[in-house]
Amino acid sequence: MRKRRHRTRAARAVVAAAVLATAGCNAAGLGAGAGASRPSAATPVWNTSPASIAAVGDSITRGFDTCLVLTDCPEASWATGSDASVNSLAVRLLGATGAARSSWNFAVTGSRMSDLHSQMAQAVKKKPQLVTVMAGANDACRDSLDSMTPVAVFRTEFEVAMDTLRQALPKTQVYVSSVPDLKRLWSEGRTNALGKQIWKLGICPSMLGDADALDAAATKRRDTVQARVRAYNGVLKEVCAKDSRCRFDNNAVFDYRFGTDQLSHWDWFHPSRDGQARIAEIAYRTVTAKTP
Secondary structure, eight states: OHHHHHHHHHHHHHHHHHHHHHHHHHHTTSSOOTTOOOOGGGSOOOOSSOSOEEEEESTTTTTTTSSSTTOOOGGGOTTTOOOTTTOOHHHHHHHHHHHHHHEEEOOOTTOOGGGHHHHHHHHHTTOOSEEEEEOOHHHHSSSSGGGSOOHHHHHHHHHHHHHHHHHHOTTOEEEEOOOOOHHHHHHHHTTOHHHHHHHTTTSSHHHHTTTTOOSHHHHHHHHHHHHHHHHHHHHHHHHHHTSTTEEEOTTHHHHSOOOGGGBOTTTSSSBOHHHHHHHHHHHHHHHHOSOO
16 A cells, blocks of 8 residues: 555656646747747837937949939938938938948948958947948849859858858848839830930840840840749748848839939939939838838
8 A cells, every 4th residue: 555655646747847848848938839939028129219320332332323423422311411402311310420330331342242341340340230232233234144143152142241241240230122113224224315325335234225125135134124023022021021120122122103303413323312202202211110
C-alpha cells in the first residue's frame, strides 16, 4: 500500500509539472499554436515626426535641371531643399531652420542602385532618424535594353544598401519612393521641341531615343523599359516590406500623372519645382501617415 501511494503521488507530481510548464510556455509566447503572437510591445512604432533626415538617390533628389540646364539644384530637392515653392519633405517635417541644420543630401546625379550602398555609408555618419531613398530610374535609363540592370541584381544591390544602413543604424526609419513612370514622361515631354533636342544629348536613351518614332520596334522598346521599371518597383516594395521600419510609397510617385507643369522646362523630363513639390507631398503623406 505504501508503494502504491508513493507511485500515485509521483504520477500526480509529473502531471502537475507538465501543466505548469505548458502554461508558462504559452504565457511567454513560446511553443504556442500558429495563431499565437508575440507581445505587441516588441513591435516598433513608426515616428511620424523624425528630427533629422538624410537623402540618398539620383538626379531627381539633386534637383537636376530644375534651376539651370544640365545642372544640379539641391535647393529645389523634394527631399531636403530650401526652396519655399517646393516645400521639401525636410522643411515640412523640421521647419526651414531645422531643415538647414538637420537634413543632408547625399544623392548623386547619374547614380544607379549599385551606388546606393556608398551613399548610405555616408548617410549613417550623420545618424539621421529618417533616410529617404529614390533610386532606380538610371538602372532603366541606359544606352540599350541589354544594358538595363537585371531585376535580380537590382534586388541584391538594394538589399546591400539597406544592410549597410541597418548594420549601423538599426532603428533609423526609411522612406522609399517608387521609380517614376518614364513612359509617361516621354509622352508628355515629346510635345516640346526644345526638350527633344536636350534628350539627344543622352538623357535616358532607352526610353527617350528617337522620341517621335511610333513604329512597332520603338513601341516595344519603350514597353520593355516600362516593364523593367514596374519590376524595380516590385522589388522596392518587397524588400521594404521585410523591414519593419521601412515605408514604400505604394507606387504613388509612379502613378502620379506628371504633366508639362511638373516637368523641367530645360529638359522636359526631370521634375520642375512644381514636380518636386508634388513628390514632396507624396513623401510627407507617407511618412506622417499613422499606418503604412
